[in-house]
Amino acid sequence: MEQDRQDVYSPGEIEGKWQAAWDDRGTNSFTEEMFRSAQEPFYNLMMFPYPSAEGLHVGNIYAFTGADVHGRYQRLTGKAVFEPIGFDAFGIHSENFALKQGVNPMDLTPKNVANFTRQLRRIGGMFDWDHTVNTSEPDYYRWTQWIFVQLFKAGLAERKEAPVNWCPDCMTVLANEQVINGLCERCDTPVEQRRIAQWFFRITDYAQRLLDNLKNIDWSETTLKAQENWIGRSEGATLKFPVLATTTEGPEGPLPPGVTAWVPAEGTPPISVFTTRPDTVNGATYMVLAPEHPLVAEITTPDRKAEVEAYQEEAAKLDLVARQKVDKTKTGVFTGGYCTNPATNQPIPIWIADYVLIEYGTGAIMAVPGHDQRDFEFAEVFDLPIPRVVAGPGDDADTPLEEAYVGDGVLVNSGHFDGLPWREGARAIVEWLEKRELAEPQVNYRLHDWCISRQRYWGPPIPIIHCDKCGPVAVPEADLPVVLPRLEDFKPDDSGVSPLARVEEWYKTECPECGEGARRETDVSDTFLDSSWYFLRYPSTDHEDIPMDAEITKRWLPVDCYIGGEEHAVLHLLYARFITMALKDMGQVDFEEPFLKFRKHGLIIREGAKMSKSKGNVIVPDPIIEEFGADTFRIYLMFLGPFAEGGDYRDEGIQGPFGFLHRLFDTVVSAIANSQPDTPPDPQVEQKLHKTIKQVSEQIPNLQYNTAIAAMMEYLNAARAGGRQAVRAEVEALVPLVAPFAPHLAEELWERLGNEQSVFEGANWPAFDPQKVAEETVKIAVQVNGKLRGTVEAPAGSSQEEVESLARAQENVTRHLDGTTVRRVIFVPNRLLNFVVG
């Protein structure tokens, strides 16, 4: 048979043709009417990219393709699928790059966005280009600022001076989440601590809800675990240790040098500590305050002052890397002060040490060296007593401790609490101390408030005006957006304030309340605020005067399926949940979890490492799409491995999917040319087809794209086996089946099959016939003592007798049965027959 030129699969032509057709026909775009009336709305969201100057990389394409496959599948099953994409264009990434290149981010960003848009169109995503967002545009960040104002009004935004992570290279404050092992996540510079006035969102108010709701959402298990760990709930108690004055006269028994009497210190509040092990309080032989603890100065005795202050200074200078080194030998200084252990009533010395962190709990601990390894190490260095108060199995009250014992056990050396299992002991001791107002049950969270301000340029100005009379006042909503001015000099400096603070004509303003001269906040907000609500904006981008249309939001949100990278498991996802919850409490939305279902995708590995510029193993997508087409590239990426786990990118591997699409094209085109529409399918091929439909239909919703593709390849091989000519009825259903993966090719074949509408509008997801999936004959394994000795073919549902007689007819089986006694026969219908012989 001769094929004319037109009938050779040429992805370049086909893809250009269909991308243009989708645009012209508005195949993927929603109208206002569609938003309001869609019957089965399905919001298919993927994490929007930061538009880098390098363009889309394979990791982006992998993620978007996987999400797009899912969206296209949902659409083929009849849902109205809204699949938007946008650009996370504000932030330090863009700003740093602009600084390096000596260009203005206001000029650079639109170029990058245009390039990303071009590339995103090329990969054939089902994106609604009429509803995109760009976080750096005033029509978007107007509403980012609006959200800030809402939180401010609700008392959830507050300004406080706080020790913050300062990156001396980026010259900005970082959130705890952006500090990786004490290094800046962007530039790997050791982070320092500074005290600056900062804006915080009170996410900790929502800690328990953020934790509780995890039970009600369908997310990847690992992501839920990550969130849970990040929130870090721990249950325990605060215990109070009254402070003793140490300079009073009148000796009473043996006292440490410098101490003349034990009397309560007048006017000094007791020191609170948080502990998860109140049962061990009898073993608390000393107390440790963080060097920054506010009571240090008050407690320190004059003779210790110099040493204590030197240590405080040292600790402040230490960057977080050095401070957080776990294997570092414990250091610390005795303050000269004492307090009373509320359980033993004994005086214990108060130390300061940098292993106690000011930001967690109360910034002070009761040190129980016998049952906390850190305290143990400290006590060893400074030769402090290490009593045992919990006895494990086989221990008694005097068993010496080689290291801290943290296992199960019963209390010892704890007065009338001796003998209680530790959990019960904890409860009893707290109750007992509570009566004397020295204890209180307490829950603590590792989660910190979200530091939202950045002393940078490339972000939304925080919409606050500082007035000497009225304090911080929100910019009136009618005056939003507070437009980010174009600055030629936007380089951050060491001053601790944003470059915007250099522009007097920008920050000078009037107080919206009293009309006096006032000053705009010059800090900008964290990029994570931009991305914490973008999914709320997408369906409402046609509405300029409101952040979101209530009716549309009600119909389309929460998001039905969100797909993104595991690297955002704690940062972005937690912030988005928090903002949504806060908006719910303000009555702005009627749901509190934004993402009903979240699935993470894996990473693409190449040459044994994650693709990155520094490793030099990056694949630039454009030439590959040029050579093989987007459809092939999409299939190749989805075929690498399970989508949730990522895959190993090997350059030669793309030949397989390329060949598959070639064969698919040829097979369908020649079936159209060479068979009548009503030619019946070969029964065996038809059966295989129904099995394939079943498999693909089950695997796509589970994101098992690799096996779905394998199933289609297998089917195509079967339909063409031995060079046979497939008929139309055998291949027609393959077109919608492959459409989520290779949308351009599917459209082309769908059209050649004589359809006018897009395959995504006109086709139904093929159904399989359960009758046809059922096997008529089955291959049954025949084993002797569990070892395979043959297989027999038998009608499905054959009885054990029938199968057994077939099996015994096989020479290879009888040979193994000869001279033995069959003791038992195991029969699994349609699967296996096992002779157990002795």
Next chain:
RNA sequence: GCGAAAGUGGCGGAACUGGUAGACGCGCGAGAUUUAGGAUCUCGUGGCUUAGGCCGUGGGGGUUCGAGUCCCCCCUUUCGCACCA
């Protein structure tokens, strides 16, 4: 240290509630067609083998007629968190 996931051919990876390990693809081998090809198409491809089998899913035990899958111990790798009291 804590938490999570994972170890299967030369490689990426399949394998439903325990039931023929290695689907699909890459690579490799043989052949066909071709002036030629890094093109296309067919067939083959876990190892060993005395050709009957034997051995094989990180290692070692166990349960079972039967284990990649279940149980116990150990090893390795990757990722996340990490002095959080």
